[in-house]
Amino acid sequence: MTGTAPPSLRELAASGRPFALIARDDATVEVLMGDVVDVELLGDIPLADASGTPREVLALVPFRQVRERGFECHDDAAPLRCLVVAEHTRMPRTEALAQLPAEQIPLTGAGFDIPDDDYADVVRRVIADEIGRGEGANFVIRRDFTAGVASDPVFAALAWFRALLEHERGAYWTFAIVTPGHVAVGASPEAHVSAKGGFVTMNPISGTFRHPAGGATAEALSEFLTSTKETEELFMVVDEELKMMSAVCSDGGRITGPHLKEMSRLTHTEYVLRGRSRLDPREILRDTMFAPTVTGSPMQNACTVITRHERTPRGYYSGVAALFTPRADTDPGAADGPSHDLDAPILIRxxxxxxxxxxxxxxxTLVRHSDPHGEVSETHGKAAGVLGAIGAVPRDRAAELAALRAEGAIDEDAPAPEPRRLADDPAIAELLRSRNARLAPFWLNPQDAAGHGPFEGRDAIVVDAEDRFTTMLAHQLRHLGLDVRIVHWSEVADEELDEAGLVVSGPGPGDPRDPSNPRMKRMREVVARRRASGRPLLAVCLSHQVLADSLGIELAPLDRPHQGLQRTVDVFGEPASIGFYNTFTARVRPGATAVGDAEVSADPESGDVHALRGPGFASVQGHLESILSRDGMRTLERLVEHALTPVGA
Known part of the structure; x- marks a missing residue:
């Protein structure tokens, strides 16, 4: 129920009842009270009572829930904790601040659990052993700042919540969640996923600009915005979240941005993704576990890499706080749709x-360009946002005063401060806009309804080799008119491969030359069986390499991985701007244009093969579905048309 008279916060703290305080705007603090229920699965979150009446629930979703998707993790048995809301009230932020304690909570034995040099060594190993061997494009490896706290935990929660309200800015949610034996207080900058009125929104944030002492300036930010490493880092996580959007949204999702997320110590770059969906919000949450900005990509392999390199379980870090609110929608057509809206920030900061x-x-976030010591500094900067607010490390008072003057909160006679919103600077705005010139119009523009393209009436199976780029690829194929199903490599039957009008053998992580890997073995069987039948085949990235190998073309590791790299290459006489995510390549003698019955499109100097085509088959090394593929749809249509053209026609 929603009330109008919130209790005194100190009375609430003394009551012993579980509660949550949430600030989602600059004016209001929401107070949620209720009972706690721990459940095993997302589908068990109790969105209705015994009579079927919808109810509001705030769920703390731990990282270990990735087990629901069959992914690896250190399992710490952290509960999927649900606060079943009995009362939901609101109070002005000013009133909340007046009631909350202002004391600083003493800490003892404070410091990082992994020393800086050791963390830098982990970064080096991940770049060399994981990214360098084709296991993925980027990975997020965590460390923990820890300390002892002798104060009452509820009192500490209220004091820290007040400190974050006062000293942190730009957060999506500022919150304190107090349940038996567990306190979580944070200022998350990032909405992972929300669902409201039939629309799903995701908010990938990546690229971290650490403010210099005294606050950020437009000049310093401009240098950050031109960084290749930071730009590619954001593009890679947008690609990864579009994979999720394409799985839960009928229209695949459209991107807008980029924008700046300006906080007290850090500024991030972000995009917003939006699409239509009528799925139950618990299904949406399951299919989007968890954000690539805090795990890596591809998602399944990222979880495996995290398990290899992190020493301890994550608990709730990189999970979400998910607020399910019963819909007040009176549209008669809404009865067969979702019963609740969803608002789920990522549990970071x-x-x-x-x-x-x-x-x-x-x-x-570790990528091929990462500097180990720079990544160490990034972890310090991210921790400082929370720790500075709660007084665990010194605050940047000069930056805070500049922000207050810019807001008009103080009117001292002082030199004019830097504008509070750096995004308002014309040069900064232009740098942000210019990023989109590199991206695929298909994902930036409103999309026409799928199903009416040039291949209407044809069907296709996309074989998923554990990279959910297949969801984006399937979405694009549907826009070319194909009726598409995605089938996991371990589940696709030989009969399906024989009967499909088109088989699209998909991308995936790992070394295509590894004979002991069951996934590689099956993908070789998929390509070989389809080629032997003479029926249409399109092979992408990993499967392109498998196809090349079957033609007797050498496979070799690249000197430097192409993870999130945009290149303009020749594809059978037509230049195409394409995004590449590969560590291995098929390689022919420079200048070669054919191998057996296959036509080869390759780099004239290195011999690296960009595409192949022959009787009933075509392949491409790049990801035509990526936002980095400006010419992706045009190139995909050309290759599908070739594969579907009868041999001899």
């Missing part, structure tokens, strides 16, 4: 207090 120990987990 969050302090956890359990059994007298404070833990603030932070991670850095």
């Amino acid at each position: 969050t302090a956890y207090l359990v059994d007298g120990r404070l833990r603030v987990p932070v991670g850095a």
Whole structure:
């Protein structure tokens, strides 16, 4: 129920009842009270009572829930904790601040669990052993800032919540969630997923600009925005979240941005993705576990890499706080749709207090360009946003005063400060806009209805080799008119391969030369069986390499991985701007244009093969479905048309 008279916050703290405080705007603090229920699966979140009446639930979803998708993790048995809301009230932020304690909570034995040099070594290993061997494009590896806390945990939660309200800015949610034996207080900058009125929104944030002492300037930010590493890092996570959007949205999702997310110590770059869906919000949450900005890509392999390189379980770090709110929609057509709206920020920039120990987990996104010591500094910067607010590390008072003057909160006679919103600077706005010139119009523009393209009436199977780029690829194929199903490599039957009008053998991580890998073995069987039948085949990235190998073309590791790299290459006489995510390549003698019955499109100097085509088959090394593929749809249509053209026609 929603009330109008919130209790005194100190009375609430003394009551012993589970509660949550949430600030989602600059004016209001929401107060949620209720009972706690721990459940095993997302589908068990109790969105209705015994009579079927919808009810509001705030769920803390731990990282271990990725087991629901069959992914690896260190399983710490952290509960999927549900606060079943009995009362939901609101109070002005000013009133909440007046009631909340202002005391600083003493900490003891504070520091990172992994020393800086050791964390830098982990970064080096991940770049060399994981990204360098084709296991993925980027990975997020965390470390924890820990300390002892002797204060009452509820009092500490209220004090830290007040400190974040006062000293952190730009957060999506600022919150304190107090349940038996567990406290979580944070200022998350990032909405992972929301669902409202039939629309799903995701908000990938990546690229981290650490403010210099005294605050950020337009000049310093401009240098950051021109960084190749930071730009590619954002594009890669947008690609990864579009994979999720294409799985849960009928229209695949459209991107808008980029924007700036300006906070007290950091500024991030972000996009917003939006699409239509009528799925149950618990299904949406399951299919989007979890954000690539805090795990990596491709998602399944990222979880495996995290398990290899992180020493301890994540708990709730990189999970979500998911608020399910019954819909007040009176549209008669809404009866067969979702019963609840969803608002789910990522659990980052969050302090956890359990059994007298404070833990603030932070991670850095590691890509092929990463500098180990730079990633160490990034973890310090991310931790400082929370720790500075709660007084665990010194605050940047000069930056805080500049922000207050810019807001008009103080009117001292002082030199004019830098504008509070750097995004308003014309040069910064132009740098942000210019990024989209590199991207695929298909994902930037409104999309026409699928099913009426040049291949209407034809069917296709996309074989998923554990990279959900297949969801984006399937969405594009539907826009070319094909009726498409995605089938996992371990589940696709030989009969399906024989009967499909078109088989699209998909991308995936790993070394295509590994004979002991069951996934590689099956993908070789998929390509070989389809080629032997003479029926239409399109092979993408990993499967392109498998196809090349079957033609006797050498496979070799690249000197430097192409993870999130945009290149303009020749594809059978036509230049195409394409995004590449590969560590291995098929390679022919420079200048070669054919191998057996296959026509070869390759780099004239290195011999690296960009595409192949022959009787009933075509392949491409790049990801035509990526946002980095400006010419993706045009090239995909050409290759599908070739594969579907009868031999001899």
